Amino acid sequence: MGEKKETMENLLLELRRGTLVLSVLSQLKEPKYGYALVQGLEGQGVKIETNTLYPLLRRLEKQGLLASDWETGGSKPRKYYRRTPSGDEVYEELKKQWQGISATMEKLLQEN
Amino acid sequence: MARQENDMAERYIYEVTRRVPKGQREEIQLELRELISDMMERDGAQIEEVLAELGNPKDFAQKYNGERQYLVGPEYYEDYCWVIKLFLASAAGLNLAAAVFQGAISPGHLLRVSFYLGTIMNIMVSLMGGFGLITFIFAVLERQNVKFKIWREKEWSVEQLKQWSPAILPPVPDEKARISRGDCIVGIVCTILFGIALAFAPEWAHWLEDTKVKVVVPFNLEIWHIVLPLLLANLCISLVHEIIKLMAGRYCTMVMASQLMSGAADIVFAIIVLGVLPFWNANFVEELEKACKIEIVSKGDLLFYWDSGIVSGVLMAMIILVTLAETGVTVYKTLRYGKV
Numbered sequence: 001m002g003e004k005k006e007t008m009e010n011l012l013l014e015l016r017r018g019t020l021v022l023s024v025l026s027q028l029k030e031p032k033y034g035y036a037l038v039q040g041l042e043g044q045g046v047k048i049e050t051n052t053l054y055p056l057l058r059r060l061e062k063q064g065l066l067a068s069d070w071e072t073g074g075s076k077p078r079k080y081y082r083r084t085p086s087g088d089e090v091y092e093e094l095k096k097q098w099q100g101i102s103a104t105m106e107k108l109l110q111e112n
Numbered sequence: 113m114a115r116q117e118n119d120m121a122e123r124y125i126y127e128v129t130r131r132v133p134k135g136q137r138e139e140i141q142l143e144l145r146e147l148i149s150d151m152m153e154r155d156g157a158q159i160e161e162v163l164a165e166l167g168n169p170k171d172f173a174q175k176y177n178g179e180r181q182y183l184v185g186p187e188y189y190e191d192y193c194w195v196i197k198l199f200l201a202s203a204a205g206l207n208l209a210a211a212v213f214q215g216a217i218s219p220g221h222l223l224r225v226s227f228y229l230g231t232i233m234n235i236m237v238s239l240m241g242g243f244g245l246i247t248f249i250f251a252v253l254e255r256q257n258v259k260f261k262i263w264r265e266k267e268w269s270v271e272q273l274k275q276w277s278p279a280i281l282p283p284v285p286d287e288k289a290r291i292s293r294g295d296c297i298v299g300i301v302c303t304i305l306f307g308i309a310l311a312f313a314p315e316w317a318h319w320l321e322d323t324k325v326k327v328v329v330p331f332n333l334e335i336w337h338i339v340l341p342l343l344l345a346n347l348c349i350s351l352v353h354e355i356i357k358l359m360a361g362r363y364c365t366m367v368m369a370s371q372l373m374s375g376a377a378d379i380v381f382a383i384i385v386l387g388v389l390p391f392w393n394a395n396f397v398e399e400l401e402k403a404c405k406i407e408i409v410s411k412g413d414l415l416f417y418w419d420s421g422i423v424s425g426v427l428m429a430m431i432i433l434v435t436l437a438e439t440g441v442t443v444y445k446t447l448r449y450g451k452v
Contacts, residue, residue: 034143051175054144054175054176058136
């Protein structure tokens with residue numbers, strides 16, 4: 001029984017993992033800091049684990065899609081992320097691809 | 113945050129960041145402090161809850177390091193495997209050969225248990241050491257992400273698709289065309305051992321004589337210094353042929369060619385050594401009689417018929433026949449089953 005649940009969870013994880021990068025990129029046209037991003041996404045119904053997001057942001061930055069700045073003005077230092085021009089390009093392309101995939105999936109799932 | 117909470121937070125941050133690369137440590141510490149502080153600002157937040165939500169620091173660190181970490185990753189694994197196999201086989205083989213060599217030079221060793229134990233120890237140590245060294249090297253390559261491939265394969269490109277057609281698929285080797293690897297390896301080992309035994313025959317003889325065992329050899333020892341290199345050369349050619357068979361794995365043009373050459377060499381050597389050179393010890397029977405203190409007179413004794421001419425002739429005929437048979441089989445199998 002536990003196996004079935006584990007399988008289900010793994011498959012669900014895979015499904016969500018595929019959309020993670022796109023959802024994160026979609027929120028970063030304006031600079032945001034980590035936790036605000038978490039809360040923002042959650043507010044819009046995207047469940048993301050905090051310990052997944054932060055490493056992801058680092059990775060996207062390493063790939064050149066995001067840029068980061070430390071703001072030391074406020075009460076505590078904050079790291080702000082935003083999309084780079086390269087990130088903008090990638091985001092637009094991913095968005096287009098997603099819309100295509102989404103339409104196809106709709107059809108597939110309806111025909112069942 | 114209260115002092116105690118701060119302390120707990122710092123402990124958590126330490127557990128995470130001690131597992132990340134040094135260069136990123138400080139920045140990740142700052143990130144985590146910012147994060148935990150933000151999470152604590154929620155209504156009714158407790159430090160234990162917050163940290164529990166963040167989860168096992170080990171897992172957290174693993175996400176920072178990249179989900180999958182390999183000692184030797186998928187990119188290198190294939191090369192790593194065959195380097196290891198090649199090395200292990202060579203190391204074991206070399207150690208064994210060295211032990212045989214040693215046993216051949218001073219056969220006294222063969223009687224001592226310590227010799228065998230020592231050999232086993234040597235083999236194990238060199239295997240483990242080599243395995244460790246190779247693994248270490250590949251681990252370094254993995255981390256440095258050195259881009260290379262041991263076996264230079266041509267970069268796959270779409271061009272290959274355009275030229276591809278079912279006609280150029282390599283043929284499936286016929287079961288009957290297969291050459292057993294085990295046979296080849298046995299052949300190689302036997303050839304090497306035989307060669308070593310031959311090479312150190314004089315030493316063996318001397319050792320035997322030292323132990324008061326009378327040695328009477330049917331061969332003419334005076335020309336041994338001519339015969340031996342010829343025999344060893346022939347063995348080398350055989351060895352090469354066996355290795356070719358091992359590498360090919362099946363009957364094919366190369367194996368057939370190698371067989372023809374090796375067979376020719378066998379026949380030529382047989383004719384030279386047995387037919388041309390005074391191979392046999394002319395005084396064999398007499399020496400034997402003296403040593404054993406017997407007389408071989410009657411027709412009932414086999415050795416009465418010892419005549420070097422006849423013996424040579426018989427041996428030569430046998431060698432030529434066997435070689436021709438072997439060559440015939442190889443040619444037949446190659447032409448019939450081995451698709452070129």
